[in-house]
Amino acid sequence: MANPKRRTTGQISGENVVITVAWMYYQDGMNQKDIADRLGISRATVVNYLQEARERGYIRITLNAPAFTTHRVSLALCQKFGLQGAYVVPDEGCDAEARFMRVVHGAADWLPTLLQPGDRLGLAWGRTVYEMAELVEEQQIDDLTVLQLVGSMATPYGFTAEACSTRLAQRLGARCLNLHAPAVISSVTLARELRAEPIIAAQLEQLETVNKFLFSVGTCDAESHIVVSGLASLDDLAWHQAQGAIGVLCGRFIDAEGRAIAGPMSERMIGVPIDRLVGLDMGILITPGVDKLAATQAAIRGGYVTHLVAGLGVAEALLAV
Missing domain, CATH: 1.10.10.10 (Winged helix-like DNA-binding domain superfamily/Winged helix DNA-binding domain)
Structure with a gap:
């Protein structure tokens, strides 16, 4: 039958x-x-x-955040560095690219749970941030605003600052406020005049309202995005290294304590002053590789970080220092 x-x-x-x-x-x-x-x-x-x-997006497969935020290593990171939360992704046996994508995917899964209606999320730029935005499940968070924290740049990559903020805003159904100015101006005088332009001044004023901040830190070597994108020359890099630069945060060089290094380049930049990013409701740092270990330590010491997303290798290295 x-x-x-x-x-x-x-x-x-x-x-x-x-x-x-x-x-x-x-x-x-x-x-x-x-x-x-x-x-x-x-x-x-x-x-x-x-x-x-x-x-087609019919299926959403996620793992509950507590599986990654309440185990021993996550709790140890919070205790050692005074973090509010740490999301640690297993990465044993992975090559560098696989580790990178695991951490980015973890950040994409965790981020929506950290946001609330009415938040104003400031966004840095770079491959890590862009790939995370691509992986965030499409959803609607009411009255959410995503703000571009660093001006635009001409790069050979697709992950410009405005691409990062626009893409994440699309995925979260958020309002997007982009910064319509170059990240670095050719002269200090021109940068000062541009900041005074009414439309740019109004956009910079909006950045003062950010209450949460999502970012990854850059390295201080010749392969860093800030150099390869053309924002900083090799001479700029060498000058900042001589001043103790250990990492890059929102286009600004920082020292081992997370302090911005003032210099000719910083006076030519259009973007949020990074001291405005200390003490926010949340500072969410994504660290996908051990090459960013020193820069991550600097960002934590500087007070920018309340939440960290990292692979197990990075987490254990942080706990070992």
């Missing part, structure tokens, strides 16, 4: 079959073989439909 529950995909058309397979697998708890038998299709087809469901 034929199975009365058996259906064929001829009876389920278009995207309905994708939704049906996804429901049977994730909601009904059926395995792939049982779904294939029920619908009269191959197991490989079931796998393809499940992949299509994920690509």
Whole structure:
């Protein structure tokens, strides 16, 4: 006798079959073989439909944050550095790129749980921030504003400051306030005049209202984004290194205590003064690799960090110093 529950995909058309397979697998708890038998299709087809469901955004797969924020290493980081929270991602056996993507994905999963309606989230720039924005699940957080903290730059990369803020705002259904000025001006006088322009002055004034801050720190070497993007020359880098620069935060060089290093370049920058980013409701730092260890320590000492996202290797290195 034929199975009365058996259906064929001829009876389920278009995207309905994708939704049906996804429901049977994730909601009904059926395995792939049982779904294939029920619908009269191959197991490989079931796998393809499940992949299509994920690509179309029908499925959201997340792990609960407490799994990453309440284990021993996370709690030890909070205790040692006075953090409010630490999200530590397992990274054993991963190469550098896999470690990077795990940490970025963890940050994308955690970020929405840290935001509330009415927040004004300041955003730094760089590959880490951009990739995280790409991975955040599309959702709506009411009355959320995302603000670009550093002016624009011409770079060979897609992760400019305005691309980072615009993309994250789109993913979270937020209002986006971009900064319509170059990040670095050719002269101190011109930078001063540009800051006084009414439209730029109004945008800079908005940055004073930021209550949460998301960022990654940069390194102080010739491969740093601040150099490769053209914001700083090798001469600028050498000058700041001689002054004790250990990292880069929102386009500004910082020393080992997290203090901004004042100099000719800083006077030509258009963006938030980084001392405005100390003592906010939240400072969420994403550190995807041990190459940023010294810069991360500096950011923590400087008071910019309340929440940290990192891989286990970075976390254990921080605890060891």
